Amino acid sequence: MNIQISNASNDPIYVQIKNQIKSAIISGSMAAGEQLPSIRYLAKELRVSVITTKRAYDELEAEGFINSVQGRGSYVSLQNEEFIREEQLRKVEASLLEAIKGAKLAGLSMKDLKEILDTLEGVEDDA
């Protein structure tokens, strides 16, 4: 897993850590059941405070991405397939919303849009 911290970013460091672990889980580069580095090890390696890494893990746990077992460590949540689906669904919806906005600006009807979608799907299948 790769985590890059930017001090110039407007996002607090714990948010940066949280988001990068989240995308590692969503992209599948961290599998369900896989153990995460300990908060102390992560803090040492990134040279951030333990409070920072703990907060990132606490929020990941609250959002259901990871499970923490007292004294054992933190693991990528087992039921996260559902979360991943939801997360991806949200992404698709957001992209489609963008497409609808664009279509309206260009004066395309929903019928035109659906045709474009079918054509594109055909292109994607051929590829």
Add this chain to the structure above:
Amino acid sequence: MMHNAIEIRNLTKNYKGFSLGPLDFTIPKGCMVGYIGENGAGKSTTLKAILGLIHADSGEIKIFGNSTNEHEPELMNKIGVVFDAINLPADMKVQEVGTFCKLAFTTWAENTFNDYLKRFTLPDDKKVKALSRGMKMKLSLSIALSHQAELLILDEATSGLDPVVRDEILDILLDFLQDENHTVLISSHILSDLEKAADYIAFLHNGKLLFMEEKDLLVERYALCSLDDETIGHLDPEAIVGRRRHAFGQDLLVIRNLMPKSIKLTNASIEDIMVYIIKGVESESVAL
């Protein structure tokens, strides 16, 4: 199970022309605390009181739940101390230091000490007085880490060291903190390289604690910006914590969430926060 490394209640110490306290703060186990403030703010006095090197006029200090009034050697084994100057006979050779410390600490771990000497490449046959400042500091730290201490207290230990050595020391401290029962209290007036890893910042000014806060919260709360006088006139006065006026405008330390979204803010370092707050306190125009 004791969760606090240090508890200080109502600590006072009066000298001619300087009073410390009354001071109250608690340092939980497993964290790194940066104890910051100007020279003469009372940082060293506090640390000396914690270590029982001076007698406080009033108040109580507990270390791992034990009152320091009854200074047991066992308790002192658990505290590793690094001061800005080394307290060893000047003519002692590095290789003799281990033998000397074996007498001082019942929990002395010879192998650990030798490992640190190697890690820091400290020359065995040199006398203490012949070591550079960086070397002396590394020797002190090696001793502090070789008697199974659970609490490490560093008093201005990294001031005056070059950035490469400071960086090495940060690594050592972070290694030490991998054990969640270990605690580091580090006093300094330059924190730039260590602040990144500190969990809490305790800020002392003129013998009084201005605050002890999670570092992350400080960094989130405060921000810097540079503005012209007219724009500043439209701001919520509560948003301005400290300012530096110059001929062409003002630099401000502000409270981030009281600022209009349209104004570009940059992140403030702990040093920025320290400087602006002290200036603000001195000009009495501050809402902390």
